[in-house]
Each structure stands twice: as structure tokens, then as C-alpha cells.
Amino acid sequence: MFGSYIRKLRKERGLSLRKLAEAVTVEPSYISKVERDLVAPPSEETIKRISEVLEHDADVLLAVGGKISSDLRQAIIKRPELFSRLIRVVNEAPEDLVVRILGEVQDGEW
Amino acid sequence: MFGSYIRKLRKERGLSLRKLAEAVTVEPSYISKVERDLVAPPSEETIKRISEVLEHDADVLLAVGGKISSDLRQAIIKRPELFSRLIRVVNEAPEDLVVRILGEVQDGEW
DNA sequence: TGTAGTGTGTATTACATAGTACACAAATGT
DNA sequence: ACATTTGTGTACTATGTAATACACACTACA
Structure with missing residues (x-):
């Protein structure tokens, strides 16, 4: 592939x-x-x-290539509870919803 | 360690x-x-x-141990643009904010 | 005073990862 | 015709990963 x-x-x-x-x-x-x-x-x-x-x-x-950038790995490893939960939850959520959340977090609407 | x-x-x-x-x-x-x-x-x-x-x-x-569970890796690898962005954005955001987002996503308040 | 359980030291191994080095044959250019 | 460029085949290698196997010494305890 x-x-x-x-x-x-x-x-x-x-x-x-x-x-x-x-x-x-x-x-x-x-x-x-x-x-x-x-x-x-x-x-x-x-x-x-x-x-x-x-x-x-x-x-x-x-x-x-089946790999993940080491900076992402480091982020996850530094806060494993947070990111593990986040990834699993987001993985179940429909993509469009996640994209909307992302946008809002980025825009500082929180 | x-x-x-x-x-x-x-x-x-x-x-x-x-x-x-x-x-x-x-x-x-x-x-x-x-x-x-x-x-x-x-x-x-x-x-x-x-x-x-x-x-x-x-x-x-x-x-x-410096590792990430393979199910998390697979989730990221299947939607790399989404998760790479998400992880980098969240990594910059203060933790309490992220926890609040997490809760709301989980509760289906979106 | 054995013997059972504790942790450790040394040697070795199988397999995966991430490539290099170099020769070769076919096509392309001039 | 000749040189260059193109992709490929074969052999080899260094380093890392993830352990096993077995012997040894110390402590507890009955």
C-alpha cells in the first residue's frame, strides 16, 4: 500500500x-x-x-506507512488518561461533529 | 522509570x-x-x-513504558488528518477546558 | 540444618527494522 | 554507436526488540 x-x-x-x-x-x-x-x-x-x-x-x-509522528506520540504519553479517553470517545463520534468541535476549540470559542 | x-x-x-x-x-x-x-x-x-x-x-x-495501545494507534492511522489536528490543538489547550469538552461530547450535548 | 522462597548475574537467542553496496538490463538521448 | 538514465536483483549488515535458560547467593522458617 x-x-x-x-x-x-x-x-x-x-x-x-x-x-x-x-x-x-x-x-x-x-x-x-x-x-x-x-x-x-x-x-x-x-x-x-x-x-x-x-x-x-x-x-x-x-x-x-502505519506510523504516527513522534510529537503526537509524546503528547499522548505525557497525558495518557486524557488522550486515551479523548481518542476513544472521538472515534465513536460521527466525523462532522468532531470537525465542528475542532473548529470551535481552535477558534477559542470556549 | x-x-x-x-x-x-x-x-x-x-x-x-x-x-x-x-x-x-x-x-x-x-x-x-x-x-x-x-x-x-x-x-x-x-x-x-x-x-x-x-x-x-x-x-x-x-x-x-513509552508506548501507545494499538487500538489508539489504529484509530489515528485510519483518520490521520482528523486526529493529528485534534491532538495538536488539544495539546495546546489547558487541561480543564479539554476535560469539559470531553464530558460534553460524551454526554451527546452536541 | 535443610529446604523453600527471594531477587539477581551471565550468556544466549530469534526475529524485526532499516537500510547499504554494487552489479545488471532495458530504454532514451544524441 | 555510445553514453546516460532508468528501474531492478542479489547479497549483506548493523542495531534494536523482547525475551529465555540456568546458575547463584541470600534470607526465612520449621
């Missing part, structure tokens, strides 16, 4: 596999294997560099 | 290291090393078993 996802992105950017590899500072053969899903998705750091080169949301790319 | 944390819990429960090890189905020497932080915290599965035996919140124990 991750492989085909970034291969498509790369082609849309008109970038060769080798150019991507160079920009990300990994071996071309590694990108080749990654794009065909012959190996597991790269590390968090490498995925983040890929997201910059391909100009794609890092959180989404990490998620496609 | 994790080690001293569970050692304290275990003593409070009046449990011997070996009894804990047996209940968790790992080697006593392993628990010994874990409790003195000579090795990294156990796997998610093992921490969850420890949390049951010691009757302590699993999310908190996982967090002390």
Missing part, C-alpha cells in the same frame, strides 16, 4: 526514482523496493523527508 | 517478583531486569498483562 501510494505521488511530480532517492538521501534500490512493497515502509524520519520532497502531508504519509 | 514504577506497584500489592512473573508468564529474571530498568520496557502485550495482574490502568502503564 505505502509503496504504490508514493510511487503514484512521485510520478505525478514527474520525478525519477533516482532523483527522489537522492533528495531523500537513500539508495535508489531501496526506493525501488519500497515502492513495490517488497520491504516494510521506511522509518519515521525517512517518511518525513519523502513527504517534504513530494510535498505531501507528513501525518497522512506516516499513517499510510 | 518504568521499572521503579511497577516495582512500587508490585510491592503495594504484596506480590513477589516470582509470583508476578508467573502470572504474567515471563521469566523471573526478566521481571528483575525490567524492574531495575536494566532492559527496555516489555512489549505492549506484556505490559497489558502486567496491568491486569497489578490492577493498574493499561494506558497509563503503557505510557510510562
Whole structure:
């Protein structure tokens, strides 16, 4: 999944596999294997560099690779009761509702 | 950190290291090393078993061990834009405010 | 004074993670 | 025709993760 996802992105950017590899500072053969899903998705750091080169949301790319950004992990780990509850509750709630809450929290309407 | 944390819990429960090890189905020497932080915290599965035996919140124990429950990870990974934003926004907000939001979302007051 | 239970030390292991290094073949450009 | 670029195949490696296995020494206790 991750492989085909970034291969498509790369082609849309008109970038060769080798150019991507160079920009990300990994071996071309590694990108080749990654794009065909012959190996597991790269590390968090490498995925983040890929997201910059391909100009794609890092959180989404990490998620496609089955990972979570370490700053999110740290936030959760620092207040586990709060965030565990929050995530589980929100996960049950319909998305549009959550989006509305988010907007209001952000706008300081509380 | 994790080690001293569970050692304290275990003593409070009046449990011997070996009894804990047996209940968790790992080697006593392993628990010994874990409790003195000579090795990294156990796997998610093992921490969850420890949390049951010691009757302590699993999310908190996982967090002390630097981990996040896989069900939370899956929730985030399925809707990365939503949850990444949510976590970052909430992380900036004061806790009491977040707790109030949580309560209201739960109570279906939206 | 054994023997049962306590915690610990040392050595080892299986598997996963995250890649590198380098050679090769096909297509493209000039 | 030749050089360059493109993607790929094969082999190898270093580090981390998550433990096991077993022997040892100390304390309690009956």
C-alpha cells in the first residue's frame, strides 16, 4: 500500500526514482523496493523527508506507512488518561461533529 | 522509570517478583531486569498483562513504558488528518477546558 | 540444618527494522 | 554507436526488540 501510494505521488511530480532517492538521501534500490512493497515502509524520519520532497502531508504519509509522528506520540504519553479517553470517545463520534468541535476549540470559542 | 514504577506497584500489592512473573508468564529474571530498568520496557502485550495482574490502568502503564495501545494507534492511522489536528490543538489547550469538552461530547450535548 | 522462597548475574537467542553496496538490463538521448 | 538514465536483483549488515535458560547467593522458617 505505502509503496504504490508514493510511487503514484512521485510520478505525478514527474520525478525519477533516482532523483527522489537522492533528495531523500537513500539508495535508489531501496526506493525501488519500497515502492513495490517488497520491504516494510521506511522509518519515521525517512517518511518525513519523502513527504517534504513530494510535498505531501507528513501525518497522512506516516499513517499510510502505519506510523504516527513522534510529537503526537509524546503528547499522548505525557497525558495518557486524557488522550486515551479523548481518542476513544472521538472515534465513536460521527466525523462532522468532531470537525465542528475542532473548529470551535481552535477558534477559542470556549 | 518504568521499572521503579511497577516495582512500587508490585510491592503495594504484596506480590513477589516470582509470583508476578508467573502470572504474567515471563521469566523471573526478566521481571528483575525490567524492574531495575536494566532492559527496555516489555512489549505492549506484556505490559497489558502486567496491568491486569497489578490492577493498574493499561494506558497509563503503557505510557510510562513509552508506548501507545494499538487500538489508539489504529484509530489515528485510519483518520490521520482528523486526529493529528485534534491532538495538536488539544495539546495546546489547558487541561480543564479539554476535560469539559470531553464530558460534553460524551454526554451527546452536541 | 535443610529446604523453600527471594531477587539477581551471565550468556544466549530469534526475529524485526532499516537500510547499504554494487552489479545488471532495458530504454532514451544524441 | 555510445553514453546516460532508468528501474531492478542479489547479497549483506548493523542495531534494536523482547525475551529465555540456568546458575547463584541470600534470607526465612520449621
